[in-house]
Amino acid sequence: MIAIQTADVDIGALITAAKKHGTGAVVVFDGVVRDDEITEMELEAYEEVAVKELEKIAKEATEQFKLLHVDIIHRIGRLTVGENILIIVVSAGHREEAYAGSRFIIEAIKAGVPIWKKELTKDGGRWVPGDHAHGCGKSR
Amino acid sequence: MQWHDPDKNPREEEEMTVKIRFFARFRELLGTDIVTEVAPGTMFTHLITTTARKNPEGYAAIFDDKGTFHEFVILMKNGKRIEIADAAETPVADGDEIAVFPPVAGG
Numbered sequence: 001m002i003a004i005q006t007a008d009v010d011i012g013a014l015i016t017a018a019k020k021h022g023t024g025a026v027v028v029f030d031g032v033v034r035d036d037e038i039t040e041m042e043l044e045a046y047e048e049v050a051v052k053e054l055e056k057i058a059k060e061a062t063e064q065f066k067l068l069h070v071d072i073i074h075r076i077g078r079l080t081v082g083e084n085i086l087i088i089v090v091s092a093g094h095r096e097e098a099y100a101g102s103r104f105i106i107e108a109i110k111a112g113v114p115i116w117k118k119e120l121t122k123d124g125g126r127w128v129p130g131d132h133a134h135g136c137g138k139s140r
Numbered sequence: 141m142q143w144h145d146p147d148k149n150p151r152e153e154e155e156m157t158v159k160i161r162f163f164a165r166f167r168e169l170l171g172t173d174i175v176t177e178v179a180p181g182t183m184f185t186h187l188i189t190t191t192a193r194k195n196p197e198g199y200a201a202i203f204d205d206k207g208t209f210h211e212f213v214i215l216m217k218n219g220k221r222i223e224i225a226d227a228a229e230t231p232v233a234d235g236d237e238i239a240v241f242p243p244v245a246g247g
Contacts, residue, residue: 031247045246046163046239049219074246086247106247114214114239115246116164127165130212130243 002054006077018069018091025098031086038119043076046114057108065101156234163241169198184227
């Protein structure tokens, strides 16, 4: 499942579904809204492009790390402290591939998927700065 | 935006429509899903320059003092990356979706 959506997901159900034949390890990455003295976080995406980029990343990770299953769900809209932002579930035959594949996916998302975060505070808000060294879709 | 040749009947000119999408801070300053008519031969940079000039703060967020895109600005045409160096000579065509946004910060 590759998706950009406002709704949360049932991580337990994703783990169950990720246990394909041959699975020896499932790694879950769950990025959550941190309490950096903010009230809420607002997330925005260039959805059509972002979903295609996530699909490319999932395909690359699957091929490179021999993954058996990949889920990437990135939430958008308004989220409060402690809520899930990004859930990545991968399964593989062994832990090395599962950990490496999960790490590859999160780093690729941070580098090149058109999604933005604004931290909302009592005094207004601030856009979380992206890394200027990276450009969306440039290296893919 | 259109340039009319005074010797030419405007109805004979080919009209083209493109959609401009700004995201994040750029969207807050300039809006988004801006559907605009452009003349044939209009270039990417010219289109965004003209559109961004409607809000000085929005213009300054995207362009430097020399009128060049800030190096961190990301440009896309129909979902494909356009390099800043090529944008001034990249024409837009009828039905194109143009996107301009700051560095990504998802995850």
